[in-house]
Amino acid sequence: MNWKTAFRSFYYENAEAPDDIVLSPAQTALLVIDIQNTYLETPDDPAEAERWQPFFERMNGTVIPNTAKLLDWAREKGIEVMFARIACQTEDGRDRSLSQKKPGFNYLLLPKDRADSQIVDALTPRGDEIAVTKTTDSVLTGTNLRLMLHNIGITDVIVAGIFTDQCVSSTVRSLCDESFGVVVVEDCCAAATDDLHRRELEIINMIYCHVVSSEEAMSFVK
Template identity: 65%
Template structure:
């Protein structure tokens, strides 16, 4: 799947016979790079050996592929004077009572990430520059409950490149929200991750073509004129 061109990869049943698209061209002035939820909490190994084993493939994907590719995209965007933006899950209250329902249900999503604590911060290797915009969210979508929509409009952004975690949760929710607001979106499949590759691939098939275009990091860098 990952070896195919963006023009043919990750096609769902709905788009099996859609026409081959023309090449994409992204103007740096109207394009933003949005890094979603690559936070310390999600790259910290569990103290439980069973959980650590379950998440080992995810951690390997993050460290060997996703984080290096996001770093390349950030460096490219900065070099071309593109807006680099970040979204992170971070509650305003220490006890997390301001979180949305999706972020306080029992289980994996029930993470308490107060905004000033280490766990909620973007990982050091991708640290935002002081002038780069970071939005805090207590929902899955980076548009819901934040002023990101207004910020993008004020900056004259028409196209958003989305990367980060988790593909099937906050990335997908953000992509769908952006598409509903008539932003063009590109998702870099090798700069995102879900808990498993199967979940990751299935979600990319669901959002490709209708909500975004799914492409590799190399292909996306090539789109930027």
């Protein structure tokens, strides 16, 4: 793919190609969102397990390996590495936002110390890398990440994680509204289906972020 022409929505079909992106390591953060054990668990129901199989294949075959490479690259370049995960402070989840208390897929009860709420082993934070917990979709809404980014001097954020059409999209929009430059790494993200993934990337691309491949993202830092 070529990030300057890919994932164009109706609004930007005929827009000029954007300028080249140049990222300064000292002012750039890599944010990995919600790649947690709970989302890699195979449902007990065989039909439901089959329905989610393409997602599991993308996560295990593409998103997690590519995100691991992106993390290694960011650490080597001196880019600030940050993580967010969904986790509540209480055992009964009374501190959750309304979206996580409603019945259905978004119902989440993930106490912060439970194994299924943890970031997957392949992407475990290292040293003093910042990891925040939230009970919201947007990381900025549910944590003090905004303040930390400003305190560290970050101006641009590279985003990876799940789900493209939910927490990733909400976070990207919040970051853009706060005037951060945002790059979303397409092959380090996933939605429940490839169709949802691609449609959401078209919606947010060029307006709230630039959608790129992991190889392209790594080329932006010289």
